[in-house]
Amino acid sequence: MIGGMNVLWILAHPEPRSLNGFLAAEGRRALRAEGHHVEVSDLYAMGWNPVVDASAYAHDPAERFRVADAAKHAHHAGTVAADIRAEQEKIDRADTLVVQFPLWWFGMPAILKGWFDRVWHQGYAYGLRGPDGEWSGYGDGFLAGKRALAVVTMGGPAGFYGERGIHGAVDELLFPLQHGMLFYGGAKVLPPVLLWGTDRFTPEDAAGAAKELRERLRAVPATEPIPYRPRNGGDYDDRFVLRPEVAPGLTGSRAHRSA
């Protein structure tokens, strides 16, 4: 590859000796072996604080803490906490984000949810206007020009997370991350790497997963992103609802992609 990617790899797992720890190490190694640059936010290893509070945004505790406003103010005043700013600088340097986690109770581990809650604050990640004065969001924003890939392990078998499986369809479960956060920010969101049945993985299964991961990483620059509909592309009305002629009859997350 010409140039090479600048990857930020965000990992949320408490155990380096786990499948997730193994895959993260393998992925990093494979990327570096091909000349890419990789920064890592290993949230457990960093002791990341996932809890939004006033102190991170230099907010005067005598005043009511309005989360979004306080963060925006701190952002413009340059008083956001150093741990948050460090993550934002990593994001800004990257052209590719990898978000890796085990699915716990059908979502991200708290330490990762709180990475988004704290780092993706108003003024940095939302409440932004583009050069034309239009609000950005969903297809354009602070992640414009970047690619994003989720890598998700699930203990149960694939069927539990299928279109009619009891846990709910995995596309729906990941919609908040993939559409609501990554695509919202303007990233091109690639189809996720999904690893099912990991509770019963053998060493051979883990090796197979590592191989799949390496192939997906190698293919990042050429992979077609999920065709989520950009907000300003004509599919939504001015109240951010899909126009009747777009995906007629479809509701929920499925309606927000064009294929």
Add this chain to the structure above:
Amino acid sequence: MIGGMNVLWILAHPEPRSLNGFLAAEGRRALRAEGHHVEVSDLYAMGWNPVVDASAYAHDPAERFRVADAAKHAHHAGTVAADIRAEQEKIDRADTLVVQFPLWWFGMPAILKGWFDRVWHQGYAYGLRGPDGEWSGYGDGFLAGKRALAVVTMGGPAGFYGERGIHGAVDELLFPLQHGMLFYGGAKVLPPVLLWGTDRFTPEDAAGAAKELRERLRAVPATEPIPYRPRNGGDYDDRFVLRPEVAPGLTGSRAHRSA
């Protein structure tokens, strides 16, 4: 009402002077005025630690930390951390759970997600068998006989979270909590109290929301729960996939309720 409820009210908001703080206080007050008993887990006020780690389950750091196994082992050995056990005792004492939070990035604040991640561990909340030896989960489990009510504030207007709104349908966004956690545990899950557009709430809007909340709380014992399908009720095959004749053509979260 005869008897009175034993309510556990779980709140996740950093600011007591917020709309969420106001509603929590109003709800508590109203319940107590009617003779109900209310315990509160105000996660911010408690300084709740939302991060799953080995120490909470008395796990030997020399050994690989397998989260679910370590928790189950600690549960049976009586070595689960005191903060987790205290929450479990509150849950066990309650007949009604209220889960109140602002929707942040289309899900729970990290401090609340980590309440579930840590407290709802294997051995206590899943991996259980009923008296007949059958695995429990989805319609029966450690929350059997309890009712659950989510109270959720959303900054944006209702249309954004509608069936074809850009943020995704709120039913889908809450499915992991309502179906995957509360109904999974065996609770009767009531339709949530949803408050939209709260970024622009006036004092009159807040008073109106408090009134709605009081009415919903008063109606808890008589409210029809969401008709999620019990796993052992015949709608699922033995791989936990909906049988073809059940909700034909429906996929995702919508398929898992009978009305």
